[in-house]
Amino acid sequence: MKGKKKPARRKASKAQTELRLREIVRIRLDGAKVWDVTESVAEQEQTDGSPWKLARGETPLSRRQIERYLERADRLIVESTRESRKRSLRRHLARRENLLVTVLKAFQATFRLYLNSEYSLDGFNLFSISWILLMYTCDSLELVS
Numbered sequence: 327m328k329g330k331k332k333p334a335r336r337k338a339s340k341a342q343t344e345l346r347l348r349e350i351v352r353i354r355l356d357g358a359k360v361w362d363v364t365e366s367v368a369e370q371e372q373t374d375g376s377p378w379k380l381a382r383g384e385t386p387l388s389r390r391q392i393e394r395y396l397e398r399a400d401r402l403i404v405e406s407t408r409e410s411r412k413r414s415l416r417r418h419l420a421r422r423e424n425l426l427v428t429v430l431k432a433f434q435a436t437f438r439l440y441l442n443s444e445y446s447l448d449g450f451n452l453f454s455i456s457w458i459l460l461m462y463t464c465d466s467l468e469l470v471s
Contacts, residue, residue, distance in 0.1 A: 336381060345377035350399040364392055433457075 338346065349370075353363055370378035371386055380386065409417075 336384065338377075342377045346395060347399050347402065349377065350395050351402055354396070354399055354403060360393065360396060363396055364389060367392055 349366075350363055353366055358366070367378055367387060370376040371380045373379060378387075
């Protein structure tokens with residue numbers, strides 16, 4: 327005589343699996359350990375709109391199921407870092423240039439604010455503060471000698 331069969335667990339869709347993997351990759355890149363991910367999944371299983379949300383009558387994911395997601399997420403992280411030195415250097419330079427543009431836009435906005443008003447903070451006006459911030463940022467980006 328055979329025992330009762332457990333009801334078949336509903337398999338996650340491809341879209342749901344991708345969302346779950348993305349979430350785990352983000353958590354892992356923030357430095358989460360296995361137990362942190364397990365806790366996060368347990369919390370997300372109770373949250374409406376989450377890709378981890380349990381349907382009525384479903385049991386929570388087992389530790390082994392979560393570990394399989396972690397293994398896949400870790401493989402994705404490793405694959406995403408494989409690139410040539412030349413490509414890595416180009417990406418770094420592009421990000422650095424983008425950061426400089428962002429800083430310059432912030433400086434420009436602050437300078438406009440200074441021109442439109444006469445705010446001052448303990449002897450430093452906004453222009454002085456903006457200039458110091460710009461020079462510090464450019465120095466940290468090695469744009470100023």
